Amino acid sequence: MKEARYYNTTGDNTVQCYLCPHNCIIKPENRGQCRVRKNINGILYSENYEQVCSIGFDPIEKKPFYHYFPGKIIFSVGSIGCNLHCKFCQNWGISQSNCEEFEQLHSASPDQVINLALSRHENIGIAFTYNEPAVWYEYMMDIARLSEQELGLRNVMVSNGYINQEALEELFPYIDAFSIDLKAFTDVFYHEVTGTRLQPVLDTLKRIRAAGKHLEITNLLITNRNDDPDRFKEMVGWIESELGRDTVLHISRYFPAYKLDEPKTPEETLYKFYEIASSKLNYVYLGNLRSNHGQDTYCPECKTKVIKRSGYNTEIVGLKKNGHCSLCDHKIIQYI
Ligand code: SF4
Known part of the structure; x- marks a missing residue:
């Protein structure tokens, strides 16, 4: 458990979390809608920390x-x-x-x-x-x-x-x-x-x-x-x-x-x-x-198949080392 980020105290030990758009107002001993951020004595804790x-x-x-x-x-x-x-x-x-x-x-x-x-x-x-x-x-x-x-x-x-x-x-x-x-x-x-x-x-x-x-x-x-x-x-x-x-x-x-x-x-x-x-x-x-x-992934320019997939088997079949199409050099993958 660790003190949470992104909250304000609003009086009477009530807090408002503004991490997500629910912006939950949480009374003491209660949790927000996510069930893992809890108000304990006016301090909001991330209960699932670690x-x-x-x-x-x-x-x-x-x-x-x-x-x-x-x-x-x-x-x-x-x-x-x-x-x-x-x-x-x-x-x-x-x-x-x-x-x-x-x-x-x-x-x-x-x-x-x-x-x-x-x-x-x-x-x-x-x-x-x-x-x-x-x-x-x-x-x-x-x-x-x-x-x-x-x-x-x-x-x-x-x-x-x-x-x-x-x-x-x-x-x-x-x-x-x-x-x-x-x-x-x-x-x-x-x-x-x-x-x-x-x-x-x-x-x-x-x-x-x-x-x-x-x-x-x-x-x-x-x-x-x-x-x-x-x-x-x-x-x-x-x-x-x-x-x-x-x-x-x-x-x-x-x-x-x-x-x-x-x-x-x-x-x-x-x-x-x-x-x-x-x-x-x-x-x-x-x-x-x-x-x-x-x-499979195809080059949008020349329509060559560049990555072949079957289940979680992935085979790069038409890309250069820089992620460009090996046939027409169109940029396809930035991180490879
Ligand atoms: S759902 Fe959780 S994260 Fe979102 S505002 Fe409520 S307490 Fe914060």
């Missing part, structure tokens, strides 16, 4: 990152808690728990995490993932500062993007790449299905792009909830105009989980939405599918 739930080396494609050190592994670490309450959460056992309820937490200092990350020489860095890393802010920052500045590891964040801008900006010197969920393109969906709002996530995406950080977006396509093709076209159009045609978009297949029992996304729907997105964006991929459809 509390690790999941840890391991993963293919970077699993985050998913397809244009950031393709084929490499990354040390991945996560805790419990989330500031969204997605009815379809695949990880609800860890995201919707607090530190008292959850029994499988292990204590690990920032140094211990970094030493584990360094234990495999081919590892490129540390991914904050599994639960929402924004609600692990203090711990993530302590690790990222050390690992980036002193050891040259890359730090990446897999996030819902629901974070206030001041806290986000403070991350930029230490977090190199962001994988952000854009769950839908309507405020109604965000409100009804996740308990939040759309606009702060769009603001986050624009700020990450403006900061020049590596960005990939994932959209989980949920049957009957966010599979209206017109809305999807609007979303893809927004990505193209605000973030650029080269923005990587992963369209992921939904399977029933937690409180949502809509049927799994039909494969044909994914193929159709892949075509819609590909008309506006250069790099569109499908996820959670058994087939290899929508897995």
Whole structure:
């Protein structure tokens, strides 16, 4: 446990956290909506500081990152808690728990995490993932500062993007790449299905792009909830105009989980939405599918296949060492 950042006291030992757009007002002995920030006698604490739930080396494609050190592994670490309450959460056992309820937490200092990350020489860095890393802010920052500045590891964040801008900006010197969920393109969906709002996530995406950080977006396509093709076209159009045609978009297949029992996304729907997105964006991929459809990377200029993927096997087949297309020299991957 460590005193939290980004809060004010408002009298009577009540505090207001402003780490994320919920801006929770928290009375003594209560927690914020993320379940891991608790007011104890007028001081807000990050209860999950140094509390690790999941840890391991993963293919970077699993985050998913397809244009950031393709084929490499990354040390991945996560805790419990989330500031969204997605009815379809695949990880609800860890995201919707607090530190008292959850029994499988292990204590690990920032140094211990970094030493584990360094234990495999081919590892490129540390991914904050599994639960929402924004609600692990203090711990993530302590690790990222050390690992980036002193050891040259890359730090990446897999996030819902629901974070206030001041806290986000403070991350930029230490977090190199962001994988952000854009769950839908309507405020109604965000409100009804996740308990939040759309606009702060769009603001986050624009700020990450403006900061020049590596960005990939994932959209989980949920049957009957966010599979209206017109809305999807609007979303893809927004990505193209605000973030650029080269923005990587992963369209992921939904399977029933937690409180949502809509049927799994039909494969044909994914193929159709892949075509819609590909008309506006250069790099569109499908996820959670058994087939290899929508897995490979093609040069947008000369259409040569440059990266071949099958499951988590990644083979670079048409890129120079600088990440440009080996046939026409078009710049495709910056980090390789
Ligand atoms: S981080 Fe947690 S406590 Fe802070 S505003 Fe967000 S949900 Fe509330």
